[in-house]
Amino acid sequence: MKPIALIGFMGSGKTTVGQALSNELNHTFLDTDRLIESHTKKSIPQLFETYGEAFFREQETETLKNLSSKHLIVIATGGGIVEREENRLLLQEEFLTIFLETQFESIVKRIGEDSSRPLWQQSLKERQLMFDKRQELYRQSASLSISTDGRSVQEVVQQIMLHINL
Numbered sequence: 281m282k283p284i285a286l287i288g289f290m291g292s293g294k295t296t297v298g299q300a301l302s303n304e305l306n307h308t309f310l311d312t313d314r315l316i317e318s319h320t321k322k323s324i325p326q327l328f329e330t331y332g333e334a335f336f337r338e339q340e341t342e343t344l345k346n347l348s349s350k351h352l353i354v355i356a357t358g359g360g361i362v363e364r365e366e367n368r369l370l371l372q373e374e375f376l377t378i379f380l381e382t383q384f385e386s387i388v389k390r391i392g393e394d395s396s397r398p399l400w401q402q403s404l405k406e407r408q409l410m411f412d413k414r415q416e417l418y419r420q421s422a423s424l425s426i427s428t429d430g431r432s433v434q435e436v437v438q439q440i441m442l443h444i445n446l
């Protein structure tokens with residue numbers, strides 16, 4: 281069985297839903313953001329500040345490649361993983377990829393003014409533009425989309441369980 285990958289914008293719930301889903305399935309949970317931080321021994325804000333976004337994206341692709349051959353895992357990805365075509369192809373071909381579809385208004389409520397997400401440190405208009413641009417990329421990369429608006433984390437997990445045939 282292919283590894284399960286959760287994709288979606290920052291705050292769509294990839295990390296929290298991924299943890300709960302992995303418990304339900306008795307799979308190992310891994311988060312590409314946390315793997316990159318432990319590999320580089322730097323926080324994401326430090327990586328962006330010191331080495332720039334391109335370096336972070338290289339690390340992200342390497343991490344995704346390494347995870348593509350693993351079994352019985354659920355991975356949470358970074359919100360920008362779909363920016364690279366190479367990653368989109370990996371997500372389409374090597375993972376059972378699930379898009380946690382979430383309206384921009386819900387994202388704003390969930391994240392607030394969080395300084396741990398460097399690309400959230402922009403004007404509301406720029407955040408919305410980035411969100412709009414990525415929606416099509418998430419859809420292209422996933423074989424299943426689950427709406428998270430108005431659903432608790434457990435309800436999102438239940439929806440995923442209903443739609444995947446394991």
Ligand SMILES: Nc1ncnc2c1ncn2[C@@H]1O[C@H](COP(=O)(O)OP(=O)(O)OP(=O)(O)O)[C@@H](O)[C@H]1O
Nearest residue numbers: 289290291292293294295296359390428431432433
């Ligand atoms: N379905 C939901 N309903 C309400 N709040 C949620 C839901 N899913 C996640 N949250 C909350 O939203 C916040 C962001 O969730 P989380 O960190 O899991 O998002 P993420 O997709 O992993 O973001 P990032 O791409 O930045 O890593 C957390 O405070 C989490 O508890």
Ligand SMILES: O=C(O)C1=C[C@@H](O)[C@@H](O)[C@H](O)C1
Nearest residue numbers: 290313358359360397398399
């Ligand atoms: O949306 C993005 O581009 C990002 C989301 C986070 O998960 C991290 O991967 C990082 O902050 C970049």
Ligand SMILES: [Mg+2]
Nearest residue numbers: 294295313356
């Ligand atoms: Mg996360």
